[in-house]
Amino acid sequence: MQSALDTIGRGVGRLYAAAFDLLEWPMLALQRLTGAQRIAWIFLLPNLVIFGTFTFLPIILNFFYATSGSDAILLQDRPYVGLDNFATLLACENYLQPNSCERDIFWRAVHNTAWFVVLQVGFMILFSLVTALILNRDIPFRGFFRSVFFYPVLLSPVVVALIWKWVLQRFGVLNAALEGAGMPTVNWLVDADWAFFWIVFVSIWAHMGFYTLILLAGLQSIPSDVYEAAEMDGASKWRVFSRITMPLLMPTMAVVIVLSLIRAVQAFDEIFVLTGGGPGSATLLILQFIYETGFAYQPRLYGLAAAASMLMAVVLLVLTLVQLRATRSRAEG
Amino acid sequence: MAVVELDNVVKDYGATRAVHGVSLTIENGEFCVFVGPSGCGKSTLLRMIAGLEEITDGEMRLDGQRVNEQRASERGLAMVFQTYALYPHMTVRQNLAFGLENIKTPKDEIVRRVDAAARMLQIETYLERRPKQLSGGQRQRVAIGRAVVREPRVFLFDEPLSNLDAELRVAMRGEISALHRRLGNTMIYVTHDQVEAMTMADKIVVLRAGRIEQVGAPLELYNRPVNQFVAGFIGSPRMNFVEGTVDSIDDEGVDLRDRTGTAYRAAVDGGGVERGDAVVLGIRPDHLDVGGSVGHEVTVNAIEQLGGDSYLYCERPDGTRLTAHIAGQTAIRRGDVARAVFRPEYSHLFVKDTGVALPRLTIGEAV
Numbered sequence: 001m002q003s004a005l006d007t008i009g010r011g012v013g014r015l016y017a018a019a020f021d022l023l024e025w026p027m028l029a030l031q032r033l034t035g036a037q038r039i040a041w042i043f044l045l046p047n048l049v050i051f052g053t054f055t056f057l058p059i060i061l062n063f064f065y066a067t068s069g070s071d072a073i074l075l076q077d078r079p080y081v082g083l084d085n086f087a088t089l090l091a092c093e094n095y096l097q098p099n100s101c102e103r104d105i106f107w108r109a110v111h112n113t114a115w116f117v118v119l120q121v122g123f124m125i126l127f128s129l130v131t132a133l134i135l136n137r138d139i140p141f142r143g144f145f146r147s148v149f150f151y152p153v154l155l156s157p158v159v160v161a162l163i164w165k166w167v168l169q170r171f172g173v174l175n176a177a178l179e180g181a182g183m184p185t186v187n188w189l190v191d192a193d194w195a196f197f198w199i200v201f202v203s204i205w206a207h208m209g210f211y212t213l214i215l216l217a218g219l220q221s222i223p224s225d226v227y228e229a230a231e232m233d234g235a236s237k238w239r240v241f242s243r244i245t246m247p248l249l250m251p252t253m254a255v256v257i258v259l260s261l262i263r264a265v266q267a268f269d270e271i272f273v274l275t276g277g278g279p280g281s282a283t284l285l286i287l288q289f290i291y292e293t294g295f296a297y298q299p300r301l302y303g304l305a306a307a308a309s310m311l312m313a314v315v316l317l318v319l320t321l322v323q324l325r326a327t328r329s330r331a332e333g
Numbered sequence: 334m335a336v337v338e339l340d341n342v343v344k345d346y347g348a349t350r351a352v353h354g355v356s357l358t359i360e361n362g363e364f365c366v367f368v369g370p371s372g373c374g375k376s377t378l379l380r381m382i383a384g385l386e387e388i389t390d391g392e393m394r395l396d397g398q399r400v401n402e403q404r405a406s407e408r409g410l411a412m413v414f415q416t417y418a419l420y421p422h423m424t425v426r427q428n429l430a431f432g433l434e435n436i437k438t439p440k441d442e443i444v445r446r447v448d449a450a451a452r453m454l455q456i457e458t459y460l461e462r463r464p465k466q467l468s469g470g471q472r473q474r475v476a477i478g479r480a481v482v483r484e485p486r487v488f489l490f491d492e493p494l495s496n497l498d499a500e501l502r503v504a505m506r507g508e509i510s511a512l513h514r515r516l517g518n519t520m521i522y523v524t525h526d527q528v529e530a531m532t533m534a535d536k537i538v539v540l541r542a543g544r545i546e547q548v549g550a551p552l553e554l555y556n557r558p559v560n561q562f563v564a565g566f567i568g569s570p571r572m573n574f575v576e577g578t579v580d581s582i583d584d585e586g587v588d589l590r591d592r593t594g595t596a597y598r599a600a601v602d603g604g605g606v607e608r609g610d611a612v613v614l615g616i617r618p619d620h621l622d623v624g625g626s627v628g629h630e631v632t633v634n635a636i637e638q639l640g641g642d643s644y645l646y647c648e649r650p651d652g653t654r655l656t657a658h659i660a661g662q663t664a665i666r667r668g669d670v671a672r673a674v675f676r677p678e679y680s681h682l683f684v685k686d687t688g689v690a691l692p693r694l695t696i697g698e699a700v
Contacts (some may be wrong), residue, residue, distance in 0.1 A: 225418035232408030233432035247422040
């Protein structure tokens with residue numbers, strides 16, 4: 001086995017060397033042509049073109065769409081309206097009551113997203129922490145459980161949603177099981193409260209493996225001798241957890257909190273496939289609102305969608321800055 | 334204040350036996366050093382005493398009381414770790430206080446003990462700092478302080494100086510010895526460094542492969558090693574060994590010849606050997622007199638001149654390597670052929686197959 005791997009490794013190494021031998025003279029020729037300084041730009045060019053076309057340009061365009069009106073797609077056909085789109089989105093008598101807002105559906109999505117973020121992130125971190133603490137102990141089949149908890153992370157969001165749809169639909173697995181046990185069935189995805197519960201649940205199920213893994217790595221980076229010192233110092237299990245484990249896990253926890261916050265704000269795909277935002281707008285989140293306003297419904301309100309996405313970008317920017325700070329203090333700590 | 338007794342203590346890791354039935358008594362107030370090469374089980378033994386490792390078989394007693402089943406914290410011992418194992422997120426003061434808070438010591442008592450320990454170890458000025466803001470030596474003091482404040486029955490040290498630089502190691506060695514004199518507690522100290530063992534111990538326990546080779550006072554081990562392993566392990570540089578066969582035995586010693594037919598004599602009790610037995614002659618570099626006009630011929634391969642001491646690395650014509658220590662400086666040069674005198678009263682003799690030492694009759698180094 002080892003020798004087979006060695007052979008493969010050596011083969012790959014030789015191929016790699018051969019490829020670079022082939023590249024040598026064109027590269028040298030190119031370098032003579034451009035000079036050693038400018039050749040760096042040639043290497044950067046492909047990435048710059050891709051990044052510019054698909055990331056940077058859309059950001060700029062988004063700004064123009066957000067400040068122009070009508071349902072025309074070409075920029076020259078769109079009249080400049082200043083901050084009207086933002087004003088429309090933000091026009092509200094009471095932000096806590098979506099019905100009092102001009103774009104009540106936007107504010108409903110904001111409310112839903114806020115609740116979703118609080119519940120999904122809060123419970124997911126709690127579950128991830130508990131799971132990581134258990135998986136960090138010397139339990140039987142530890143390797144097996146570690147992979148089991150990580151598998152959902154590898155699934156495509158659409159697959160996740162379809163699996164759970166199969167479980168939760170009116171004649172799905174869950175209701176069949178309930179019926180078999182003689183219990184009343186529930187139309188899980190049609191009842192507004194249950195549907196919201198399930199989008200939070202499914203989203204936790206799909207993502208917690210990732211955060212469990214990060215927290216597990218954080219737990220394992222705590223040196224074991226510190227625990228032994230605490231044992232000699234007569235610390236109770238609770239004192240060890242509250243005074244040693246948690247403080248030393250905090251830098252990792254900060255990263256986990258911010259990362260999961262960002263991802264929760266951006267949640268879309270699983271929920272869109274699972275509930276489509278329904279029933280009504282009970283599980284409609286901001287990203288779906290932006291998508292539907294801009295691309296799904298007539299008339300296509302590109303300006304409004306662009307403005308909403310810029311508002312969301314501000315929130316994400318703040319969270320990202322917080323994350324950068326958290327990771328930096330972790331690197332320094 | 335405590336007597337530590339180990340009675341046929343065994344440690345198994347799965348099918349591997351790390352400690353084979355060790356029996357040992359460490360007296361009240363004694364400074365006992367476990368020494369041996371890496372993997373000899375010395376740290377395992379210490380961790381079993383601490384309560385960090387379970388005792389597979391046998392009994393451990395503290396002041397006559399069986400403690401096998403007691404948790405580490407219940408035994409009333411304190412340990413200083415090789416890696417210091419300070420709590421990185423706590424200040425020095427919090428590090429020292431943590432153990433006392435765990436047993437709900439009154440606040441003013443904690444302050445009193447922490448301040449007293451800090452004064453004794455001269456770490457008062459760092460009390461509000463975090464471990465990462467301290468140097469290695471300062472961290473080691475904090476680790477010792479954390480043990481001191483708990484006023485333990487026994488102090489356990491697990492290679493506490495091996496992460497320090499040479500100069501600091503010498504200084505801390507002195508400080509730990511001073512601490513022992515001052516507190517008078519029983520202390521158990523693990524090291525692979527025989528110099529630490531020789532300089533600090535009341536009693537040295539030499540371990541190899543999970544077994545005790547010899548227990549004794551430092552000079553006893555140096556002067557009367559019971560076997561070739563202890564003879565080679567204690568003393569620096571290492572003892573020289575010359576293989577040979579017994580030629581004749583009389584009341585004052587044993588004569589032997591090496592492969593080349595060269596004769597040696599050791600002042601040992603030859604009761605355990607017969608003419609023709611394979612033996613190993615041992616002599617420490619300090620006792621090999623090189624540079625005179627008599628003795629056995631050696632070629633000098635290398636010389637280390639330290640100013641106050643010189644070390645000669647020599648070779649006998651049959652390839653046997655010898656190290657000699659000369660006090661002061663030497664005019665001998667690399668490549669010179671010199672003469673080395675093996676004095677019988679400084680020589681040790683071991684049975685080749687078992688490594689067992691024959692009892693020495695006269696001991697040249699005894700004062």
